[in-house]
Amino acid sequence: MHEWALAEGVVSTATRIAEEKGLERVTEVKVNIGELQQIEEDIFRFALDQLRTPLLKDAEFVFETTPGRLRCRVCGEEWSFSPGGLSEDVSEAIHFVPEMAHVYLKCPGCGSPDFEVKEGRGVYLASIKGIVRDD
């Protein structure tokens, strides 16, 4: 149900931006979902749908997914985040707070926990499209 909290943020942010830009209707909200957060897209889409504001009532929610890419700060190794091999507890911890990756994951090259998440951390509002008010 963590998806509801993020959906609330997306709807609220998109609505504010639409108001600031003078849109009378939003037609598309594009959301970038980082793989590390392991969002359940069905729940997320349902939550977005339920939380729609009047400005977003006809908006299409478009998801784009960014794969998780990690880079070791010690040896420079780069690798892809792979949720498949994680235990349920670890997966859930990273789902709630993606920085928990640093607690449970290690560089496959040298074993260091000192790595950066280059791409695919969390949920971001990528863009919105809509129709501008005539006035």
Place this chain on the structure above:
Amino acid sequence: MTDPRLEIIGRRLEKVEGIIAVSSGKGGVGKSVVASALALSLRDKGHSVGLLDLDFTSPSTHVILGVEDLYPEEEYGIVPPLAHGMRYMSITYYSLDRPAPLRGADVSDAIIELLAITRWEELDYLVIDMPPGIGDATLDTIRLVEGIRFIVVTTPSKVAYETVRKQITLLRELEVPILGVVENMVMKATSYIREQVEAERAVYLGAVEYDAELEDTIGDVGALRKTQFYRTISGLSKKVS
């Protein structure tokens, strides 16, 4: 790309009446035990209280309060469980007893995540055990938590107070209200810290004597309540509530 989490942090905290950040410019001055005892004493006075441990690299309030086997409920976000009658939130629900080797920007991101997803109910007070120092984590918490007010903890040491003085200056520059300074672990009564604090035109909340019994109460809230340390903090809490 816009971060949607920033939009909802204020909403998550809107039912909280007073937000008290217990902080220190320097580690090892007893900030976490002061925060824990302050939260507990406000609860014991009949207030509704939450305690949020934002010291992600060295979380310790769960050890001080003996919080075990709790986990937040998921309900349109996450709801902190009750610990000793307080809503209690800590990163340790997710990091367990493992080290969290987070760099500054990662700590900030984790703080933003936790503030965005944690649903606080109506509370008279939310006490925050702050990250030590004046780095990213502290600056982000100040930026994101509207209405936050600070208690700064020092020891009688001039070394500790020098960092506290810088913290007071920073808080002033950021226009963040300072409730006052607590002088912790006092072994010999002197007026040095009081004079320094008053020279800064800040409030000296009081001295907390070093309590040799305190260590034996770690993890046992019942025993903590019987200490001189707890009684002193309970007295100080009247000044900030």
